[in-house]
Amino acid sequence: xxxxxxxxxxxxxxxxxxxxxxxxxxxxxxxxxxxxxxxxxxxxxxxxxxxxxxxxxxxxxxxxxxxxxxxxxxxxxxxxxxxxxxxxxxxxxxxxxxxxxxxxxxxxxxxxxxxxxxxxxxxxxxxxxxxxxxxxxxxxxxxxxxxxxxxxxxxxxxxxxxxxxxxxxxxxxxxxxxxxxxxxxxxxxxxxxxxxxxxxxxxxxxxxxxxxxxxxxxxxxxxxxxxxxxxxxxxxxxxxxxxxxxxxxxxxxxxxxxxxxxxxxxxxxxxxxxxxxxxxxxxxxxxxxxxxxxxxxxxxxxxxxxxxxxxxxxxxxxxxxxxxxxxxxxxxxxxxxxxxxxxxxxxxxxxxxxxxxxxxxxxxxxxxxxxxxxxxxxxxxxxxxxxxxxxxxxxxxxxxxxxxxxxxxxxxxxxxxxxxxxxxxxxxxxxxxxxxxxxxxxxxxxxxxxxxxxxxxxxxxxxxxxxxxxxxxx
Amino acid sequence: xxxxxxxxxxxxxxxxxxxxxxxxxxxxxxxxxxxxxxxxxxxxxxxxxxxxxxxxxxxxxxxxxxxxxxxxxxxxxxxxxxxxxxxxxxxxxxxxxxxxxxxxxxx
Numbered sequence: 280x281x282x283x284x285x286x287x288x289x290x291x292x293x294x295x296x297x298x299x300x301x302x303x304x305x306x307x308x309x310x311x312x313x314x315x316x317x318x319x320x321x322x323x324x325x326x327x328x329x330x331x332x333x334x335x336x337x338x339x340x341x342x343x344x345x346x347x348x349x350x351x352x353x354x355x356x357x358x359x360x361x362x363x364x365x366x367x368x369x370x371x372x373x374x375x376x377x378x379x380x381x382x383x384x385x386x387x388x389x390x391x392x393x394x395x396x397x398x399x400x401x402x403x404x405x406x407x408x409x410x411x412x413x414x415x416x417x418x419x420x421x422x423x424x425x426x427x428x429x430x431x432x433x434x435x436x437x438x439x440x441x442x443x444x445x446x447x448x449x450x451x452x453x454x455x456x457x458x459x460x461x462x463x464x465x466x467x468x469x470x471x472x473x474x475x476x477x478x479x480x481x482x483x484x485x486x487x488x489x490x491x492x493x494x495x496x497x498x499x500x501x502x503x504x505x506x507x508x509x510x511x512x513x514x515x516x517x518x519x520x521x522x523x524x525x526x527x528x529x530x531x532x533x534x535x536x537x538x539x540x541x542x543x544x545x546x547x548x549x550x551x552x553x554x555x556x557x558x559x560x561x562x563x564x565x566x567x568x569x570x571x572x573x574x575x576x577x578x579x580x581x582x583x584x585x586x587x588x589x590x591x592x593x594x595x596x597x598x599x600x601x602x603x604x605x606x607x608x609x610x611x612x613x614x615x616x617x618x619x620x621x622x623x624x625x626x627x628x629x630x631x632x633x634x635x636x637x638x639x640x641x642x643x644x645x646x647x648x649x650x651x652x653x654x655x656x657x658x659x660x661x662x663x664x665x666x667x668x669x670x671x672x673x674x675x676x677x678x679x680x681x682x683x684x685x686x687x688x689x690x691x692x693x694x695x696x697x698x699x700x701x702x703x704x705x706x707x708x709x710x711x712x713x714x715x716x717x718x719x720x721x722x723x724x725x726x727x728x729x730x731x732x733x734x735x736x737x738x739x740x741x742x743x744x745x746x747x748x749x750x751x752x753x
Numbered sequence: 754x755x756x757x758x759x760x761x762x763x764x765x766x767x768x769x770x771x772x773x774x775x776x777x778x779x780x781x782x783x784x785x786x787x788x789x790x791x792x793x794x795x796x797x798x799x800x801x802x803x804x805x806x807x808x809x810x811x812x813x814x815x816x817x818x819x820x821x822x823x824x825x826x827x828x829x830x831x832x833x834x835x836x837x838x839x840x841x842x843x844x845x846x847x848x849x850x851x852x853x854x855x856x857x858x859x860x
Contacts, residue, residue, distance in 0.1 A: 352822055353822045354799070357799070357802050358799065384797050385797045386797050388804075
């Protein structure tokens, strides 16, 4: 029969009530706490019985201490005197047990208990949570900015999409956790004035964070597995190596700290070396990942072999012969046949599919008719308007930011045009400085097409417009 | 509004200081207070540990002996004064109580 077991249980450090109830239940089931952990708790088998547990804090203790200080030992002596034996000590958190039927609690003054918890929280828990909150906020703001400028790029990429959801949920949950802590602290102080102890908030928000992270990872994995595209294999590999690197750094840093504890390094030295090691390793990982991204062009389009190449003014120009859904030849007779037909990498997520293609002449024949277009297939109507607005705003990506004139009107913008010939629901044409350009945004059911007709000889007739609608709008 | 530190004493503070009228090991206070109060007042070990730290910081008690990890303490003049002030406050409260109820009984 198994004499020891490890159990996964995730608590915020100050969730005294939750931890006590968990340990008392384990004891009733015949398992006595041997070692408390962040998430993995070790137990040894005992006769099932009712044992009282008490989770208290010793604010001056540290997870880096090689052994309990004399003051801490003296505290243990006090507790043992009233029947409370130490079950496990990790940093500031001390867990005691008492087999007496109705023992005097370790903490009998509500105000002092609240102050002690807060004093301990201020040393470790709150600074680390606030630092994490600041990092998450910066990350969220950067993702939000990217989302505002180019929502199609974000929404059509599972990686960006789930990373964004992760950041938002983690931020939300951390906010709830910190908010409920401060709310508890103020209410508990008020309750202590009346002599009652208000238990700290439960670990629900923290558990929800872990759940959300796991959910997002599974969601991302499932979306990739079921055929959505969005990240090149190099990028996925880089992400995996980064995750593994983070795990390795965590293991290395924790292992080094434990080794220093065993070797009786002082808490001060242990903390300094551990922090230095974490910072150096993290920098090395960042440098390694950035180098890999740059060297192997991880987030660029996947590598394609051109059908042919040619030299133009010292540059090697690639020519492709991809099959495109719409070609210049289907719309008109260009009288030119040295085109490069290129279909770019498809970006696809659970919300969007984004395809882009171009039919370009050689660099020495830029006056020949040419075609560029993108098709955004919107899988959920919720994001349709967002994508449409982004497509209409997207003049900036090719011409620089739209500039308002003296009257405040934009010189360069898409204006509504007749959608009938395009067989679209809505159609918009680019007007630059009062001059109509052959650039269009066409809105179909569940599809947004941006199409650019470049070069000379583009006087579009109804038949050509209808063909665009038929080929790209369905 | 939070209680101003040591302006008034809780029962546990009061009895802890009372035990330290003469030198006493901190740990022994855990037994003395219930004995003194017929188990009406119990002090938790964590609470006592924190109280002793705070009384030392507030110079209401001082350390007078060390035996291994056991330390003994005794009241300082400041501590005695604090205890006396608290006692006078409670006596005045008691006197007010009797005055009110005796008047009621006389009527």
